[in-house]
């Protein structure tokens with residue numbers, strides 16, 4: 347086996363494999379190293395096993411970053427349509443679930459196979475179960491001390507991902523390399539992650555585990571109108587995962603349980619037209635039965651509406667439209683889909699993903715401070731940043 351390469355990529359995940367194929371097609375001698383026993387483990391578990399591989403409506407507004415303009419160039423130059431064309435060239439059956447969200451019809455394995463086939467066609471080598479114990483900059487590139495011996499390369503690409511789901515092989519390797527070469531790191535935290543609750547609310551909601559309802563949740567000037575799922579540990583579902591990326595410890599969430607309704611007007615007209623009706627009856631018409639019952643019990647709303655004063659109805663409307671929840675925390679990296687923060691992009695070229703002061707060292711994918719919303723945006727960033735680096739490394 348050779349030990350001298352043009353490009354070595356650390357991390358055989360979404361970004362690393364995409365970068366490897368792109369650089370390989372340019373005639374570069376490419377090696378991808380991963381310490382895991384299989385490539386693309388997160389691809390395989392993504393999208394409930396069917397990989398939400400892109401989002402046709404992806405725009406830079408779907409990404410969080412301390413430097414929001416950084417992602418624009420790469421996302422513009424490799425679009426969701428470009429990835430879709432690749433997937434279609436390989437004959438992968440796919441379907442659009444929610445607006446713009448593209449999933450495999452059969453299995454996430456199909457996406458991994460596209461990437462592995464592309465790497466093979468491009469002549470990129472992949473070495474698994476290989477760990478890197480040291481990286482040293484040289485006049486011509488890098489020397490790597492690995493469990494497979496000493497390796498050299500001209501260009502080094504760090505595609506080792508973030509900290510989420512350590513059992514899938516996530517490590518802070520990319521951050522250590524960034525530190526070693528003097529780069530600034532932005533604080534990391536778990537994103538797209540379920541919330542945990544304080545004991546009282548957890549107990550009240552516990553029996554509702556498995557109930558889902560469409561809500562509008564807001565926090566820090568952001569809001570998402572998507573389903574909320576009560577679990578035995580706390581709150582999850584797309585709305586909660588999305589807002590978790592904006593939430594900081596101590597923040598309150600505000601949940602509108604009936605975002606499609608004008609709750610106060612509804613209650614006033616119900617009191618006028620059906621005075622014997624109850625809040626519980628109104629809730630039962632608009633929320634899942636178990637949730638309606640539990641929420642009604644939590645607030646002790648009893649008796650016919652004709653017994654409610656205007657101010658009472660205002661209070662009911664507020665409790666339904668602005669339910670304030672202070673989560674205890676999140677489930678953390680153990681279940682988070684992504685890691686927010688990471689390598690500060692101000693030190694990288696938005697065209698090539700290379701370190702400005704060290705143009706043969708690249709950072710791509712989740713290791714950098716670019717994090718997408720739920721819905722295929724994170725893979726789109728992995729593909730786009732992988733291609734941007736692969737075109738020059």
Ligand code: FDA
Pocket residue numbers: 356357358359360361362379380381382385386387388389391392393394397398399400476477478505506507508510511514515516517518519681682683684710711712713721722723724725726728
């Ligand atoms: P990724 O984490 O994919 O790859 C990093 C690679 O580096 C891994 O193979 C790892 O083993 C390797 N590595 C780490 N440390 C190393 C070391 N020290 N030495 C050698 N190798 C090392 N996104 C989306 O758009 N649609 C979706 O459907 C989903 N679904 C989803 C479900 C779940 C459960 C999770 C956890 C995440 C998602 N995501 C998602 C997010 C998506 O998986 C994520 O954004 C990308 O995988 C990031 O790609 P990267 O290549 O940057 O890292």
